[in-house]
Amino acid sequence: AQQKLPCLLELLTVLPEEAENYKVGVLPERRKQFRQILRAAGPQVLQLLTAVQGQCQAQVDVMQRMLKCVTSWLRHVPLPSDELASSAILAYSFSALGSPELFDAAADLIVEAVHFSQDHEQHAALIGAIVPQVLQLQPVYEQAVANGDEDSARSLCRIFAEMGEQYMRLILQ
Numbered sequence: 001a002q003q004k005l006p007c008l009l010e011l012l013t014v015l016p017e018e019a020e021n022y023k024v025g026v027l028p029e030r031r032k033q034f035r036q037i038l039r040a041a042g043p044q045v046l047q048l049l050t051a052v053q054g055q056c057q058a059q060v061d062v063m064q065r066m067l068k069c070v071t072s073w074l075r076h077v078p079l080p081s082d083e084l085a086s087s088a089i090l091a092y093s094f095s096a097l098g099s100p101e102l103f104d105a106a107a108d109l110i111v112e113a114v115h116f117s118q119d120h121e122q123h124a125a126l127i128g129a130i131v132p133q134v135l136q137l138q139p140v141y142e143q144a145v146a147n148g149d150e151d152s153a154r155s156l157c158r159i160f161a162e163m164g165e166q167y168m169r170l171i172l173q
Contacts, residue, residue, distance in 0.1 A: 005052065009065040012045060016076035038077045046070075046079055050087050057092075060101045067093060067105035074112040081117065085125040094133045097140060097156075107155040110134070111162045118166040127167065134163050 018024060019035050026034075049066055056062040070089055073079050084090060090113065096106035113130060117123035137156055144152040164171070 005056070005062055006065055009052070009062070009069050012048075013065070013069040013072045016072050020076055035077070042073065042077055042079045043083060045073060046083055046087065046089075050089055053089050053092050060099070063092075063096065064102055064105050067096065067102065067109050071105070071109045071112045074109070074116045078116075081123045081126045084113070085123075085129040090126075090129055091133070094137075097137070103152060104155065107159060110159050114159070114162045114166050120167070120170055127170070131163070131167070134159055 016038055019031065019038055049070055052062065052066045056066070066089075070079075070093075093106045093109045093113075096102035097110075099106075110130070113126065114134075117126040117130065120127060137159065141153060141156040141160075144156060
């Protein structure tokens with residue numbers, strides 16, 4: 001079963017992306033139905049990805065695919081915000097910033113989670129889970145700058161900038 005996991009994760013990554021692919025000749029009604037199916041499947045997908053995260057942490061390739069899959073779903077299909085906020089996936093994405101192999105995928109997921117949670121009332125729990133962890137990234141950013149790691153520093157700046165942009169109203173209140 002573990003040999004098939006990368007294939008499953010790739011499929012789950014591509015499905016939400018294809019729902020937005022207008023190069024595929026699909027009738028608008030069928031595309032709408034497909035999006036509704038994906039929305040309905042969101043909680044089960046999040047459960048599956050949480051299980052993958054819990055059981056496959058030693059497999060960097062699988063973890064990278066899992067992070068990319070969550071990012072794809074956040075970008076294209078609304079996931080249950082409260083469940084994501086309390087899931088181990090969100091916390092794992094912040095800890096994965098400590099891994100050079102997972103850094104880019106983790107940073108992309110965090111940026112997408114911040115962007116996804118721009119509706120403050122609807123996503124209060126998710127914002128409450130994201131903000132403290134982003135604020136704790138300042139020493140990581142300073143270390144990246146001190147080490148001359150421009151790529152990591154730039155990715156961390158993306159996270160800070162996205163948070164500032166999306167949560168501007170909250171910051172000003």
